[in-house]
Amino acid sequence: IVIGTHRLLSGDVKFQNLGLIIIDEEQRFGVSHKEQLKKMRSQAHIITLTATPIPRTLHLALSGVRAVSNISTPPGGRKPIETIIEPHNQKHIKAAIEQEIKRKGQVYYLYNNVETMDIKLKELQELMPKVKFGRLHGQLPEQEIAKVMHAFDKRKIDVLICSTIIENGLDLPNVNTLIVDNAVQFGLSQLHQIRGRIGRGNRQAYAYFFYRRQKLTGEAEKRLEALEQARDLGAGFDIAQRDMEIR
Numbered sequence: 001i002v003i004g005t006h007r008l009l010s011g012d013v014k015f016q017n018l019g020l021i022i023i024d025e026e027q028r029f030g031v032s033h034k035e036q037l038k039k040m041r042s043q044a045h046i047i048t049l050t051a052t053p054i055p056r057t058l059h060l061a062l063s064g065v066r067a068v069s070n071i072s073t074p075p076g077g078r079k080p081i082e083t084i085i086e087p088h089n090q091k092h093i094k095a096a097i098e099q100e101i102k103r104k105g106q107v108y109y110l111y112n113n114v115e116t117m118d119i120k121l122k123e124l125q126e127l128m129p130k131v132k133f134g135r136l137h138g139q140l141p142e143q144e145i146a147k148v149m150h151a152f153d154k155r156k157i158d159v160l161i162c163s164t165i166i167e168n169g170l171d172l173p174n175v176n177t178l179i180v181d182n183a184v185q186f187g188l189s190q191l192h193q194i195r196g197r198i199g200r201g202n203r204q205a206y207a208y209f210f211y212r213r214q215k216l217t218g219e220a221e222k223r224l225e226a227l228e229q230a231r232d233l234g235a236g237f238d239i240a241q242r243d244m245e246i247r
Contacts, residue, residue: 009036023048026057027189051196052189052240059244077202081195085183085224088210093179094127096208097159100177101131106152107159107177108166108197112185114139120181121161132156137163164190166197173201183209184220188243191227 002008006029021040023029026048029037037046048057061068086092100107111120114137121135134157136148145165152160153172160166160175167190178198183191191209199205209224226242 006033009033018044020044021046024050026050027052027193052192052243055240055244058240078199079202079204081199081205081207083195083207083209083228085209085211085228088181088212090127092208093124093210096177096179096206097128097131100206101158103203104174105177105203106155106157106172106175107179108175109159109161110164110166110178110180110194111161112163112182114163117161117163124159124161132158133161134159135161136165138165164194167193170197171200172197173203176201176203176205178205178207180207180209182212183224184211184213188223188226189240191223192239195227 007013018040021037021044023037023046027050040046050057057066060066097107097109109124111117113120117135117137121133124131125133134148134152136145136152138145140148148157148160149170151157155174164186176198178195180186180191180194186194195207198207209227211220211224213220223243226239
């Protein structure tokens with residue numbers, strides 16, 4: 001058994017007798033990786049795993065070309081994530097963070113603009129001077145990413161201001177509040193994946209999706225409505241179907 005990243009699809013990696021390929025989080029693989037996998041399909045069985053199937057895979061499954069199994073039973077003790085969608089509001093952000101810290105929990109603050117992340121960090125520090133903040137994004141040096149995540153894991157940081165880097169399978173049961181700044185800039189499946197980073201333990205989790213427009217319209221409104229409606233655990237398949245309909 002070889003466990004690895006997409007590096008396993010490189011031309012210089014050869015297998016003696018490959019029988020089974022298991023792809024976790026299929027949506028992370030690009031077109032060139034898919035082409036490589038297509039070549040391997042003739043010699044090996046392939047199982048793909050994902051919380052939110054990409055439209056193409058979902059279409060193949062629904063049309064009967066691919067077999068699909070849907071596990072909709074959540075792990076024991078998990079609770080559905082309370083989802084709140086509203087216009088950007090500093091008072092509500094402050095209240096959400098303070099509520100989580102009061103119960104000795106931690107917060108992800110998703111702010112997906114690396115250029116102005118330090119300004120946002122300063123703004124939040126001024127709003128809540130007693131709260132310990134940290135920041136995390138993919139452009140930081142590898143050692144700093146590890147250092148920040150270690151400090152967050154050890155609860156030396158209360159609120160982690162971060163980019164979508166947190167999508168990458170982090171499992172921290174003490175983080176049970178997610179605040180997404182300007183939620184309309186994300187796709188529906190991506191928001192569902194990010195929401196899945198909280199509520200990993202048996203404590204009630206809260207996801208706040210803030211938008212910066214006066215009024216939600218068009219696809220943005222449909223995406224956030226779908227997210228609010230599909231808050232049950234194991235709803236990833238429904239989310240993916242709704243995503244395909246919107247597109």
